[in-house]
Amino acid sequence: MKRDNSALSTLNSELAKPQAKSLHSELAKRILCLDGAMGTMIPKGKGLGDLLCLTCPDLIRDIHEQYLEAGADLITTDTFNAQRISLADYNAQLLVREVNLAAVRLAREAADKYSTPEKPRFVLGSVGPTNKSCSISPDVNNPALRAITFDELMEAYTEQMTALIEGGVDALLMETIFDTLNAKAGIYAAEEAMRKVGKRVPLMLSMTISDKSGRILTGQTIEAFLISIAHAPILSIGFNCSFGARDMLPNLRALAQRAPYYISAYPNAGLPNGMGEYEQTPEMMAEEMKPFVEEGLVNIIGGCCGTTPEHIRELAKMLANSQCKVQSEKCKVQSEKFRVQSSKFKLRTQHSELRTGKACTQHSELRTGFAPSEVLALSTGKARTQHSELRTGFAPSEVLALSTGKARTALPKRFGAHGTDARGGIRECGRTMQRGWQ
Numbered sequence: 001m002k003r004d005n006s007a008l009s010t011l012n013s014e015l016a017k018p019q020a021k022s023l024h025s026e027l028a029k030r031i032l033c034l035d036g037a038m039g040t041m042i043p044k045g046k047g048l049g050d051l052l053c054l055t056c057p058d059l060i061r062d063i064h065e066q067y068l069e070a071g072a073d074l075i076t077t078d079t080f081n082a083q084r085i086s087l088a089d090y091n092a093q094l095l096v097r098e099v100n101l102a103a104v105r106l107a108r109e110a111a112d113k114y115s116t117p118e119k120p121r122f123v124l125g126s127v128g129p130t131n132k133s134c135s136i137s138p139d140v141n142n143p144a145l146r147a148i149t150f151d152e153l154m155e156a157y158t159e160q161m162t163a164l165i166e167g168g169v170d171a172l173l174m175e176t177i178f179d180t181l182n183a184k185a186g187i188y189a190a191e192e193a194m195r196k197v198g199k200r201v202p203l204m205l206s207m208t209i210s211d212k213s214g215r216i217l218t219g220q221t222i223e224a225f226l227i228s229i230a231h232a233p234i235l236s237i238g239f240n241c242s243f244g245a246r247d248m249l250p251n252l253r254a255l256a257q258r259a260p261y262y263i264s265a266y267p268n269a270g271l272p273n274g275m276g277e278y279e280q281t282p283e284m285m286a287e288e289m290k291p292f293v294e295e296g297l298v299n300i301i302g303g304c305c306g307t308t309p310e311h312i313r314e315l316a317k318m319l320a321n322s323q324c325k326v327q328s329e330k331c332k333v334q335s336e337k338f339r340v341q342s343s344k345f346k347l348r349t350q351h352s353e354l355r356t357g358k359a360c361t362q363h364s365e366l367r368t369g370f371a372p373s374e375v376l377a378l379s380t381g382k383a384r385t386q387h388s389e390l391r392t393g394f395a396p397s398e399v400l401a402l403s404t405g406k407a408r409t410a411l412p413k414r415f416g417a418h419g420t421d422a423r424g425g426i427r428e429c430g431r432t433m434q435r436g437w438q
């Protein structure tokens with residue numbers, strides 16, 4: 001077979017760029033600082049922030065520069081809502097490519113301007129969860145209804161991510177993940193987009209926890225989420241938004257113990273007051289985030305809702321003090337440990353799939369919308385043996401909703417086709433499902 005030298009030379013020239021390798025190498029060296037919120041910085045009444053990349057580029061460039069000046073190593077593009085599903089609300093769904101390319105150009109120029117050999121700056125392509133869920137019905141009277149299918153979402157993400165990668169981001173950051181199936185559509189799309197453009201970039205994930213029991217909105221625990229995405233090549237995983245730093249800490253400990261990836265955390269500036277405003281000062285926030293660093297839990301920290309360049313300046317200051325540097329060494333050791341654990345983790349996942357083979361033939365995936373290993377993860381809590389809600393992490397009505405969806409007929413194909421190839425049991429289950437529905 002003839003070797004495709006063109007692809008190889010593209011890859012080599014990519015790797016020759018100083019930025020390409022150094023996001024990994026910087027993460028191995030020290031804790032990196034991510035920027036803060038974009039929304040806080042945009043004057044009210046300006047409309048959808050993402051479109052400002054086209055209509056007010058100077059404003060967006062200035063926000064990026066303020067965060068870089070404050071000490072951010074990583075800045076995120078102003079593209080949280082820049083896929084056709086969210087843009088359709090503004091009748092701007094045809095502008096996906098333009099918005100994303102413009103957003104990357106603004107962030108790239110700013111990052112390159114502030115980059116030095118000692119402190120390189122990186123651009124992360126922000127990808128939000130969209131305003132629709134693959135797993136939850138938007139209508140309480142029709143639990144089987146879905147506002148969007150996996151394929152529709154995957155195609156929308158592919159379009160956005162293709163533009164982000166072509167524009168020149170250093171990594172993709174899927175943030176504010178509240179629905180695992182949405183995230184899986186994004187992971188699938190990221191692979192598609194990289195294949196299309198012919199360039200690989202690291203993929204970073206950030207969940208948002210929606211209650212104090214440590215679950216995302218669709219009911220999955222941190223462990224279940226980790227198993228759900230174990231098939232994907234991921235650079236980092238973490239939390240954003242959710243609550244303030246103090247309430248994020250226990251979840252962060254749980255994640256750092258289990259996840260074989262670099263860990264990120266960028267909480268809101270405390271909890272919002274009655275008016276929905278965030279009142280935590282930069283000093284208060286940095287104080288609450290100190291344990292993240294001191295316990296060696298994180299590799300990336302930053303801010304979400306309510307944070308400003310002053311908050312980021314305070315965090316960068318905290319990372320610069322010598323005590324933190326020692327912790328960052330500890331973190332490096334941790335991350336080595338994670339890599340070793342990673343292989344064990346994958347082995348465990350396979351074991352659990354083998355163990356639940358029976359459940360699989362009884363359509364457990366069909367019933368809950370989750371792969372057997374995910375159901376197992378949801379079911380292993382000691383306290384959860386009696387009821388279906390406790391077993392699956394879903395209320396009975398939700399299990400019903402997940403199990404009765406006519407709209408889900410498009411899913412089995414996708415479930416079988418991606419991420420689960422190595423898992424014979426699940427593939428078999430997918431076939432059973434397809435037969436069942438034909």
Ligand SMILES: [Zn+2]
Pocket residue numbers: 240241242267268304305
């Ligand atoms: Zn937030």
